[in-house]
Structure formats: C-alpha cells, structure tokens
Amino acid sequence: MAQLTETFRFGAKCSPSQHRRLVEVCGMCSELYNACLESWRGTYAWWREHHPDGAPLPRDRSQSHFDRLKMFTGVRRDCPEWSAVSVKVGRGVLRRFHRAERSLYKRCQTGKRPGYPRFKSRHRWRTIEIPDVSPSMLVPPGTRKNRSDRWWRLAVKGLPRLRFRDKGNRLATALGCGARVVDLRVVRTALRVEVHAVVKHSRADNPPAEEPVRPVGVDVGLRSRLALSDGTTVGARQPDRGTIKRRQRALSRAVKGSRGRAKKRSALAKAWRRETERARQADYRLVHHLISSYDGVAVEDLNVAGMLRAKMFSRQISDQRWAALTQILEHKAEKAGIPCVRVNPANTTTDCSHCGHRQPMPLGARVYACGDCGMVMCRDVNAARNICARAFPGSGGTLPDAMRTTNFRHKTHDTSREPWADGHRRTVSPEQTNVYSSI
Ligand SMILES: [Zn+2]
Incomplete structure (x- = not known):
C-alpha cells in the first residue's frame, strides 16, 4: 500500500x-x-x-x-x-x-x-x-x-x-x-x-508506470522561468516588491516602541504574506497545467540550496522559486500517478539534443548552434529536450521536422496571457516575456 x-x-x-x-x-x-x-x-x-x-x-x-x-x-x-x-x-x-x-x-x-x-x-x-x-x-x-x-x-x-x-x-x-x-x-x-x-x-x-506517450522535460532558468522540451517557455517571475519596499521604509522611519511602529510592522508582514500566497497560487496553476497536459515529467536534480549559498544570482534564483515549484510538481505528479523523474543536470546545456555532440556553452550564448549537425535551437529548450531524453529514453528521441532546419525560428509564447501569469502583467516588458526576441 x-x-x-x-x-x-x-x-x-x-x-x-x-x-x-x-x-x-x-x-x-x-x-x-x-x-x-x-x-x-x-x-x-x-x-x-x-x-x-x-x-x-x-x-x-x-x-x-x-x-x-x-x-x-x-x-x-x-x-x-x-x-x-x-x-x-x-x-x-x-x-x-x-x-x-x-x-x-x-x-x-x-x-x-x-x-x-x-x-x-x-x-x-x-x-x-x-x-x-x-x-x-x-x-x-x-x-x-x-x-x-x-x-x-x-x-x-x-x-x-x-x-x-x-x-x-x-x-x-x-x-x-x-x-x-x-x-x-x-x-x-x-x-x-x-x-x-x-x-x-x-x-x-500505482500499476508499474508505462513509458509515457507524451513526456515533457523541464529546464528551469532565469531569463525564462521554465523551458519545456516541446518548445513552450514560461516567462520569468517578476515579483512586485514595490509595496514591500514602501512599507519597509515606513517601518524603519517609525519611532521604536511606538504604536504606529507596531501597525507598520503588521502592514509589512501582511504585504509579505500576500506576495507569498500569490506566488504559491501561481505555482499551483503552472503545475496543474503541466500535469494535465503531459503524462511524464522530467526535471533537473538541482541543488538549489547550494546555489543560493554560492551568492551568485542568489536573489534572482530565489525569486524564481525553483525548489518550491519542483516540490509541488513532485507531489501533484505522485497524486496523479504520473512519473516525475529527477535527472542529473550535468551537461544538459552543452550537449546537442539531436546528435549528442558536446560543445562549450558560455552563459551569454542564448542559442545552441550545433557544430556537428547544424541544429539551431534555443539554449533552454535544447537543455529541456536533453532532460526529457535522459528520463524517458524510449520516448523523447525524435525531433520535430520544424526543428531540424538551420534557420529554425522558435515558436514564441506570450506568457502574460497564460492562465498561470501571476498578476504582474504590466510590469513584464516584452523582452522579458519573449526571450527569443533577440534571435
Ligand atoms: Zn548536433
């Protein structure tokens, strides 16, 4: 049982x-x-x-x-x-x-x-x-x-x-x-x-999991929060810190021990709480979308705590809530009886998802242009496809025809319209929702 x-x-x-x-x-x-x-x-x-x-x-x-x-x-x-x-x-x-x-x-x-x-x-x-x-x-x-x-x-x-x-x-x-x-x-x-x-x-x-028919690989990132192996991307989270900042400033100006300060402290706590609740709900909506659209999910087994300790980009990483999202995803997948596999993240970015060629990928290079087979693909989607193939070797290998062409232009995705957009649509500029505009 x-x-x-x-x-x-x-x-x-x-x-x-x-x-x-x-x-x-x-x-x-x-x-x-x-x-x-x-x-x-x-x-x-x-x-x-x-x-x-x-x-x-x-x-x-x-x-x-x-x-x-x-x-x-x-x-x-x-x-x-x-x-x-x-x-x-x-x-x-x-x-x-x-x-x-x-x-x-x-x-x-x-x-x-x-x-x-x-x-x-x-x-x-x-x-x-x-x-x-x-x-x-x-x-x-x-x-x-x-x-x-x-x-x-x-x-x-x-x-x-x-x-x-x-x-x-x-x-x-x-x-x-x-x-x-x-x-x-x-x-x-x-x-x-x-x-x-x-x-x-x-x-x-659950009956032993069959090889999923429609699996998805998920690559987490900073420019786009998620990139899926089928080419969909989800824009980066842009937390609204305006209210929190304002209330924090008001609190630090208040006289210590005064009644006004107590009120301001509670107002700040409420602002933080609202922000967290909003983020959680957006995560649940996003996970619901993944679970209901695919029958197998592969994620990277990232050491998020270690990355946060390393201090590089730690603010941006914590804003994207990768660990919280993965946790919700695993729980909901288990509930739905769908396999959710964590794979080793090593070389998912540097390998070509079409021919397996490995080449260095500096952080600034947003496009994966394979030196061997000539495939050109968004860096994150290439990684997501590798993640999917590692988790479900039987079912993620074929490349859609559209993606084989060298001047492949990626399907762009206006994430601000998606059901999981978390209520900060106006603050997201076009180049933040559409990471491929530079391609
Ligand atoms: Zn290749």
Whole structure:
C-alpha cells in the first residue's frame, strides 16, 4: 500500500475573543518549549562541569522524548492552565522540540554548522500543532454536534471552536474515500487564522508506470522561468516588491516602541504574506497545467540550496522559486500517478539534443548552434529536450521536422496571457516575456 500525505489549508473565522485565546495558548506553548530547552541545556552544562575530561553524556542521564512526555503528565496534573487544554496540544510542542533536537544531532553528524535550537518568544509562536488527531476533533457540517450546514468546526479541548468552510468539498471527499486526518495545525498568519488538516491516504500501489506517450522535460532558468522540451517557455517571475519596499521604509522611519511602529510592522508582514500566497497560487496553476497536459515529467536534480549559498544570482534564483515549484510538481505528479523523474543536470546545456555532440556553452550564448549537425535551437529548450531524453529514453528521441532546419525560428509564447501569469502583467516588458526576441 502506498501512502500519500496531503495538507488542506482553510482560512478560519476567528472572533477577537477567540483570537485572544489563541494568543494565550501560543504563549503557553512557547513557555513549555523553552522549559524543555532550558532543562536540556542544564543537563549538559551540569555534566560538563563535573566531567571536564570531555566524557560523553550517558544515555540514561539525558532526557528522551518519552521521558518528557511522562513529565508532561505531571505538569498537567499540577498546572490548571495546562489541564484545561487537550493533552495533544502539549504533545505537539514536545514533538516539535524533539524534532529540533534530532535535527541538531543530524547536522552535527553530517558536519554542517550545528545551529543550536533557540528559545522562542511567545509573540513569535504562531502554530499550535495537534498530533494523533482523534476523529471527534473535526466536526463536519450537518451533524448532531454541528447543526450548521456549511461550516466545519474544530473541537479541541481548550482551543476556540474555530469554524471553516470546505469549499469544493476536498476534505469531505478525501475522508469519504477512507483517508484519515493525522495532524491538525492552527496557524496565526499575518492575514488570517488558518486550520491545516494533514491527511493520509492509503491506496493501492500505482500499476508499474508505462513509458509515457507524451513526456515533457523541464529546464528551469532565469531569463525564462521554465523551458519545456516541446518548445513552450514560461516567462520569468517578476515579483512586485514595490509595496514591500514602501512599507519597509515606513517601518524603519517609525519611532521604536511606538504604536504606529507596531501597525507598520503588521502592514509589512501582511504585504509579505500576500506576495507569498500569490506566488504559491501561481505555482499551483503552472503545475496543474503541466500535469494535465503531459503524462511524464522530467526535471533537473538541482541543488538549489547550494546555489543560493554560492551568492551568485542568489536573489534572482530565489525569486524564481525553483525548489518550491519542483516540490509541488513532485507531489501533484505522485497524486496523479504520473512519473516525475529527477535527472542529473550535468551537461544538459552543452550537449546537442539531436546528435549528442558536446560543445562549450558560455552563459551569454542564448542559442545552441550545433557544430556537428547544424541544429539551431534555443539554449533552454535544447537543455529541456536533453532532460526529457535522459528520463524517458524510449520516448523523447525524435525531433520535430520544424526543428531540424538551420534557420529554425522558435515558436514564441506570450506568457502574460497564460492562465498561470501571476498578476504582474504590466510590469513584464516584452523582452522579458519573449526571450527569443533577440534571435
Ligand atoms: Zn548536433
């Protein structure tokens, strides 16, 4: 059985008093987290003080996740604040701490910079996690406990009874097909309160993938965000940073500690949030287009984090959201039962996609003119065709006749009209949407 995890996000209705309660619980969560961190640090500090020879802390001296869960039972007994809240809220905090602890050790083992977990301010704690959800915690509409015919309700002890709409019945459909909710999250974002439901589907394994009939290779770039092996290109993202810049400037001019500054800080956070949401939605539209038009997708296995660390073009690279897009693409392909293959990116740009000849391609050369067979093609599309051929050797080899001619002019594509254009059409100049205008 294959398992597929999916997260549904809903904007919740939240009254001012419900919001105050959420802030209160978030504060409790951050205190619990900080207490765990404090005790962990204390144990190590004590051990090092008494064993200056550097002997490692024995296992039975350190606290495990399980020990903390046991201790939390005592905390709930003694502290009325915590006993008024579902035990799972606290367990969510402990799990988060456990994750932070484990990933610290993992970073140490892999030789990365350790980066010690930090104490968290109560104002910055924004997510309440509820692991191992019991079915009664989400009340669907039209039941005895929820007479409303449209609103779902959250029913977790100690948390406000938030309500949200399941537009398109995505959650109801998933639950009807035998999926179950494993985690719930209540998130305070700058714009709204959200309820996230993490759902696990168990389903029969996909039949072994057949060789796709209509596969596509995807090359990511800076001049055009994507180039597909069939010649389509998607223009570069042009994030609208005007509002963010203006609000950032207003914030830095405000007097520290003033009420105006708090307002401006929240306005800036909202602007960032809107920008991110817009970008995410555009990514989903683009992925939907790819998944519904092709039956196999090949992408480069790029080390985007490494490229960002290298500082060269890092701003431009992060603006194009390659990693986020690939992640969404892989998830949606898996859901649709379509193969999504990552291939080694080495030499995809320098090889000729027609005859396999290899020649150097400096960054400035936008056209691939093969020195051997004479094929002329846009650099990115040539790379996309190589990526496709590497992933699906059986099905991407033939070259459309139109592309064989030496004075081949590439099909241009006005991306500003496409359904995935993300709402900044006016800021995109013609030469940015049409990378081939220079050919
Ligand atoms: Zn060639």
